[in-house]
Amino acid sequence: MTLEIEHVTSGYIKEVPILMDVNIVANQGSLTGIIGPNGAGKSTLLKTIYGYLRPSQGDIFHDGKSIRGLKPDQMLGQGIAHLIQGHSVFPAMTVEENLELGGWIIKHDRKTLDRALDEVYQHYPLLKSKRRMVAGALSGGEQRTLEIARLTMTHPRTILIDEPSVGLMPKLVDTVYEEIVKLKELGYTILIVDQKVHKCLDVVDYIYVLRLGQNSHHGPKEDFVNTIEDVIKEWI
Amino acid sequence: MNILASPQRGMNTSRYIKLALVLAFLIAVPWLWRENRFITTVFISALMFGIWGVMYDLQIGYGGLINFGFAGFICAGAYGSALAAHHYEINPWFCLLIGAVASGLLGFLTGIVTLRLKGIFVGLATWFLAEVLRLTISNTPEYTRGMLGLAVKPLPDVFGLDFSRAALLPYYYLLLILVIIIFAMAALMVNSKIGLSFKAIREDQLATETLGLSTTKYKLINFTTACFFTGLIGAFYAHYIGILTPDPTEFGVPRTVEVLTVAYVGGRGTLWGSILAAFLLIGFQEYFRQLGAWRLVMYGALLITVMIYAPKGLSTIRKYIW
Amino acid sequence: MDLSIFIQLIVLGLVRGSMYALMGVGLSLIFGIMEIVNFAHGELFMIGCYIMYFMAAMLGLPFPLGILASGVGLLIVGVILEKGLISPLRKKAGREWLMDSFVLTIGLMVIFQNLALIIFGSVQRGIPYLVAGQSTFGDVVFIYDHLVILSLAFLTVGLLWYFIKYTSLGKAIRATSQHSEAAQTLGIDVSRMYAVAFGIGAALAGISGALLITLFPANPNAGMGPVLKSFVVVILGGLGNIKGAIAAGILVGLLEAFAVFYLAGGWQNVIVFSVVIAVLVFKPAGLFAPAGERP
Numbered sequence: 093m094t095l096e097i098e099h100v101t102s103g104y105i106k107e108v109p110i111l112m113d114v115n116i117v118a119n120q121g122s123l124t125g126i127i128g129p130n131g132a133g134k135s136t137l138l139k140t141i142y143g144y145l146r147p148s149q150g151d152i153f154h155d156g157k158s159i160r161g162l163k164p165d166q167m168l169g170q171g172i173a174h175l176i177q178g179h180s181v182f183p184a185m186t187v188e189e190n191l192e193l194g195g196w197i198i199k200h201d202r203k204t205l206d207r208a209l210d211e212v213y214q215h216y217p218l219l220k221s222k223r224r225m226v227a228g229a230l231s232g233g234e235q236r237t238l239e240i241a242r243l244t245m246t247h248p249r250t251i252l253i254d255e256p257s258v259g260l261m262p263k264l265v266d267t268v269y270e271e272i273v274k275l276k277e278l279g280y281t282i283l284i285v286d287q288k289v290h291k292c293l294d295v296v297d298y299i300y301v302l303r304l305g306q307n308s309h310h311g312p313k314e315d316f317v318n319t320i321e322d323v324i325k326e327w328i
Numbered sequence: 329m330n331i332l333a334s335p336q337r338g339m340n341t342s343r344y345i346k347l348a349l350v351l352a353f354l355i356a357v358p359w360l361w362r363e364n365r366f367i368t369t370v371f372i373s374a375l376m377f378g379i380w381g382v383m384y385d386l387q388i389g390y391g392g393l394i395n396f397g398f399a400g401f402i403c404a405g406a407y408g409s410a411l412a413a414h415h416y417e418i419n420p421w422f423c424l425l426i427g428a429v430a431s432g433l434l435g436f437l438t439g440i441v442t443l444r445l446k447g448i449f450v451g452l453a454t455w456f457l458a459e460v461l462r463l464t465i466s467n468t469p470e471y472t473r474g475m476l477g478l479a480v481k482p483l484p485d486v487f488g489l490d491f492s493r494a495a496l497l498p499y500y501y502l503l504l505i506l507v508i509i510i511f512a513m514a515a516l517m518v519n520s521k522i523g524l525s526f527k528a529i530r531e532d533q534l535a536t537e538t539l540g541l542s543t544t545k546y547k548l549i550n551f552t553t554a555c556f557f558t559g560l561i562g563a564f565y566a567h568y569i570g571i572l573t574p575d576p577t578e579f580g581v582p583r584t585v586e587v588l589t590v591a592y593v594g595g596r597g598t599l600w601g602s603i604l605a606a607f608l609l610i611g612f613q614e615y616f617r618q619l620g621a622w623r624l625v626m627y628g629a630l631l632i633t634v635m636i637y638a639p640k641g642l643s644t645i646r647k648y649i650w
Numbered sequence: 651m652d653l654s655i656f657i658q659l660i661v662l663g664l665v666r667g668s669m670y671a672l673m674g675v676g677l678s679l680i681f682g683i684m685e686i687v688n689f690a691h692g693e694l695f696m697i698g699c700y701i702m703y704f705m706a707a708m709l710g711l712p713f714p715l716g717i718l719a720s721g722v723g724l725l726i727v728g729v730i731l732e733k734g735l736i737s738p739l740r741k742k743a744g745r746e747w748l749m750d751s752f753v754l755t756i757g758l759m760v761i762f763q764n765l766a767l768i769i770f771g772s773v774q775r776g777i778p779y780l781v782a783g784q785s786t787f788g789d790v791v792f793i794y795d796h797l798v799i800l801s802l803a804f805l806t807v808g809l810l811w812y813f814i815k816y817t818s819l820g821k822a823i824r825a826t827s828q829h830s831e832a833a834q835t836l837g838i839d840v841s842r843m844y845a846v847a848f849g850i851g852a853a854l855a856g857i858s859g860a861l862l863i864t865l866f867p868a869n870p871n872a873g874m875g876p877v878l879k880s881f882v883v884v885i886l887g888g889l890g891n892i893k894g895a896i897a898a899g900i901l902v903g904l905l906e907a908f909a910v911f912y913l914a915g916g917w918q919n920v921i922v923f924s925v926v927i928a929v930l931v932f933k934p935a936g937l938f939a940p941a942g943e944r945p
Contacts, residue, residue: 142835165837173835180832182825192818193825197837199818242836394749441931448687448748452885453930456923459878463923467916576874585756592753621764628760635754636739 093155093171093249093281094120095141100150102140109148110136111305118250118283118298123276125292126285128302129327134285135177137302138254141283142174143167154250168197173248177255181235181242183228187219190227194242208245216241233264240271250281257288269295293320303327351508358500366614368496372503372568374610379507379561381590381602382514383554389597390518390526391550392533393443394451398558398587400458403579405431405559406566407465407472410480413567415471420483424563431559432552434461439551443544458580465574478572499568506564507603510557514599517553526550530597589631595643604642654789659907665796667903668803669862673876674883674895675807676854682890683827683847685748686736689755691880692873693762694724694852698859699868700766703775706863713780717802717860724856728849731758736848737841759873766870776867799861806857807896810850814892823847882926888936897938 095118103110110133118124126134139145141152143162152160154170162170182190191212195205213220219241222230227238236256243251256272257265265288273295276282286292293299299316301308301323309316309323316323339347354371361367380402387393395401408430409423418426442453465472472478483491489498517523525546528536533543566572576582590609594601613623634641673695680688698720705716735754743750781794814820826833826843834840859872866872883902887894902922909918929937 164834165839168837176831176835180829180835182828182832184828185821185824189821193821193833193836193838196818196822388749394752441927445930445934448752449930449934451749451752452687452881453927455881456927456930460920460923460927463916463920467920585760588753588756621767624764625761625768628757628764631757631760632735632754635750635757636735636742639742639750 094118094153095172095250095281095283096153097137097141098150098153100137100140100147100152102136102145102147102150104136104145106148109305111140111147113150114302114305114307116283116300116307116310118281120281121276121279122297123272123282123284123295124298124300125296126283126300126302127287127289127292128308130287131304132302133305134302135254136305138174138252138283138285141252142172165197168246168248171247171249173243173246173251175239175243175251175253175256178259179232179235180239181227181230183226185227186224187227187230187238188223190238191219191242191245194245198246205245208247212241212244215244232260233267236260236264236268237271240268240275244275248280250283251275253282253284255285255287257286257291265291289320289324293317354504355501358497362495362497365496368500370610370614372496372500374607375500375503375507375603376561376565376606377587377590377610378603378606379510380558380587381594381606382511382599383558384587384591385594385596385599385602386514386518386554387551388591389595389599390523390530391547391554392447392530393547393551394447395454395551395554396451396581396584396588397438397454397456397458399579399581399583400454400461401431401435401555401558402562402565402583403458403461403465403574404434404555405562406572406579407478408559409563410478410566410572411472413481414478420481420567421486424560424567427563427566428556428560431562432556434559435555436548436552438555439548443547443551455581455584458584462574462576462579472574475573475575480566480570480572482570483567493568493570496568499564503561503564503568506560510560511599511603514553514557518599522546522549586627589627592631593634593641595641595646598641598643598646601641601643608642652789654791655911657790659911660904661792661796661800663904663907664900665799665862665865665903666906667900668800668807669858669876669899670879670883670902671896671899672803672806672854672858672861673880674887674899675810675892676851676858677880677884678887678890678892678895679854680848680851681884682892683823684736684751684844686751686755686848687748687889688851689752689877690758690762691755691851691855692875692877693759693766694727694855694873695859695876696762696766696868696870696873697727698724698856699863699866699872700770700775700859701856702860702863703777703868706780707775707777713777717857720856720860721853725849725853727856728852729845731852732845732848737844740844759877763870763873770868770870772869772871774867774869777863779864795864799864802861803858806854810854813850819846882922885926886929886937888939891936891938894936894938898936 097114097116100114101109101112114137116126126137128134136145140147143164146161151158154172157170159167159170159172164174167174182193191209192205195208198204216237218234219238222234227235230238253272256268260268269291272282272284284292284296293313293316296313298310298312300310358368358371380398384395384398387395405427409420409427412418412423412426413420438454438457442450445453466474468474469476482493485491491498493499518526525536529543529546537543572578590606591602593609594603594605616623638644673691677688677691680686701720701723702716705711705719706713736751739751739754740747779795781798784791784793786792814824822833822838823843823846826838826840830840833843858876866876879902883895883898886902887898905922906918909921933939
């Protein structure tokens with residue numbers, strides 16, 4: 093499922109646009125990364141795609157269909173899921189309850205939900221062994237795994253990930269990126285917004301650089317491998 | 329709340345004139361209608377609630393402290409003064425000061441005990457404290473006469489003025505003097521360095537603390553001062569009204585709600601807003617007296633409307649009149 | 651004291667305690683999920699009283715219908731209030747949400763109390779009993795009313811417990827209170843959750859009012875006592891702590907029953923409130939919170 097952001101201008105207040113005429117294409121089955129200095133508008137971009145902000149201009153297409161202005165449950169219905177920054181498990185609920193809530197929009201279809209749960213337990217045996225544990229008692233890395241697993245409950249086809257490594261201990265950061273690569277191998281289309289430029293570069297297929305709310309460079313990963321240091325220097 | 333200068337801060341000629349007009353209004357109208365006892369009582373009520381609103385505003389608008397037991401401090405001042413006069417035969421003029429000190433002391437102790445609590449908890453703690461005070465008075469009728477009512481002697485005549493409550497005018501002008509003094513002190517306080525600290529604390533307590541400012545000290549100053557003056561007017565109230573009972577409508581939640589409404593409708597963080605709001609609300613209330621309970625329904629509706637649609641209260645029209 | 655009086659005080663304490671628990675749970679629920687300190691909670695109780703009176707005394711319907719009507723009626727009232735007034739305020743308020751919403755509920759309290767006064771007058775409208783009669787075991791007299799109230803209150807809390815813990819809507823509400831942003835990304839309609847939560851809190855107050863009409867007749871000020879006590883319960887139990895509210899409710903009910911027996915009426919309130927102030931100062935997260943926890 094291809095995600096296309098076309099000529100999007102967006103911001104928190106109408107008079108002050110943060111994104112200006114941004115264009116991004118995340119091809120089906122690929123891992124696309126968006127990098128840029130602080131204040132470039134990366135979070136704003138994700139919020140706009142996911143409907144928290146309305147673009148004043150431009151449109152967003154998923155699989156050819158406009159998803160502009162859709163609410164989160166509709167987004168999930170179209171197969172787009174969103175992983176927010178930082179910790180997002182429900183700390184006082186069990187692992188299993190967290191996962192079940194991941195299937196909120198299909199909760200009326202018990203059989204599908206149960207099947208999704210089984211699949212998750214197959215892919216993530218760690219979570220299965222801790223299914224009755226309260227999510228807040230899991231370690232940071234385990235919580236992140238739970239968050240990602242929870243995301244897959246509705247079998248979305250496209251996933252938006254906001255700063256996957258924020259709040260994690262350095263040694264756990266690698267594990268998270270491994271999980272993300274695994275997702276890609278399962279065929280998901282993934283759009284990542286990331287501060288950790290090098291880590292991001294390692295795993296992505298395609299990169300967009302965002303600066304001051306506008307497209308800067310973009311290209312396949314290979315284009316950036318050697319020049320990335322210069323790109324970063326430009327930001328300072 | 330702008331820490332930096334709002335447009336045209338401070339006084340200028342046109343503002344002095346407007347202030348003079350307001351004072352002239354407050355001085356002249358009751359005099360011109362001095363035969364009309366009703367007008368005098370309305371003005372007294374309006375001024376009392378006005379200055380109480382100012383004190384409430386000082387606490388919430390400048391100190392960020394929600395004092396849901398406000399009526400308790402009025403109570404402390406009223407009963408403090410009345411009991412001192414009743415049991416110890418002290419000159420009631422001096423008792424006014426005793427009432428103020430009683431309330432101020434209570435405020436100080438309350439402050440010490442509650443100020444490190446988060447906002448809403450201060451409100452809950454002060455609410456219960458006021459109830460404890462009120463119920464204690466109610467339960468000790470041997471000393472306070474409880475619900476039977478404590479008769480309070482009028483202030484003794486001074487300077488040839490008759491304070492016997494035959495005519496209420498002297499009470500009004502006494503109140504006016506007190507209100508002018510209290511208001512001036514409050515205004516000086518909030519415009520001084522202390523006031524800047526209040527605003528800083530209100531805006532961001534954590535940041536202020538990292539700057540080295542003792543937020544507790546300033547909150548305590550704010551709270552105690554407001555309680556002191558609240559009690560002073562409470563003491564005035566006792567000798568003016570002549571009878572005290574620890575009824576909830578006098579010194580319980582309904583009373584606090586009346587003051588709170590005045591402060592909110594006037595605009596938190598403005599001081600003067602409360603005076604204006606009190607005159608409008610009390611005037612309104614007297615005009616619609618026959619409506620009975622509908623009056624209070626309107627109060628509630630007004631409060632809700634202000635909260636949702638006009639959080640700055642009357643001060644939103646400030647730029648048109650000042 | 652002799653056993654029969656002891657047992658009767660216990661029963662009485664439990665009966666009042668169950669009301670406090672119901673009110674406290676509703677209040678704590680509303681605080682835990684929406685961060686609102688609902689000063690109008692007593693008025694929701696009062697409306698419940700009137701609905702019950704209307705159904706059971708005026709229409710003569712069996713009392714369980716009255717209780718059900720109160721619950722459903724207050725559920726609707728709660729949802730309307732949330733959608734009509736609280737939501738708009740939430741959109742406007744920033745950091746001052748706790749205090750602003752508190753003042754909003756104060757306004758609601760004033761309106762409801764005085765509207766009730768206007769519409770119904772200050773006449774107390776009571777019902778003598780839900781179930782007539784009593785039985786005596788030895789020296790102890792058990793009034794059926796009390797037993798009925800107790801069991802229905804128990805049932806209500808049990809139903810609520812089941813709902814919150816095991817139904818998907820209940821789980822969604824819990825999730826919203828724990829991490830509303832994450833809940834949103836999973837497709838949960840957060841504003842609907844708030845409305846339902848407030849509705850449930852209101853329904854609990856309404857059921858409480860209906861259940862206790864034999865002890866607290868319907869009148870405009872019916873809510874004033876219960877609201878004070880519910881706040882006591884909720885502070886002791888910890889704001890947002892449902893289990894704590896139940897425990898504290900029963901505790902307060904029992905303490906009250908025994909205190910009234912030994913002390914004059916006015917003083918037991920002074921003592922209870924003083925304890926509350928002490929708890930607020932030293933253990934703001936409630937008696938049952940782990941040491942050092944700050945709300």
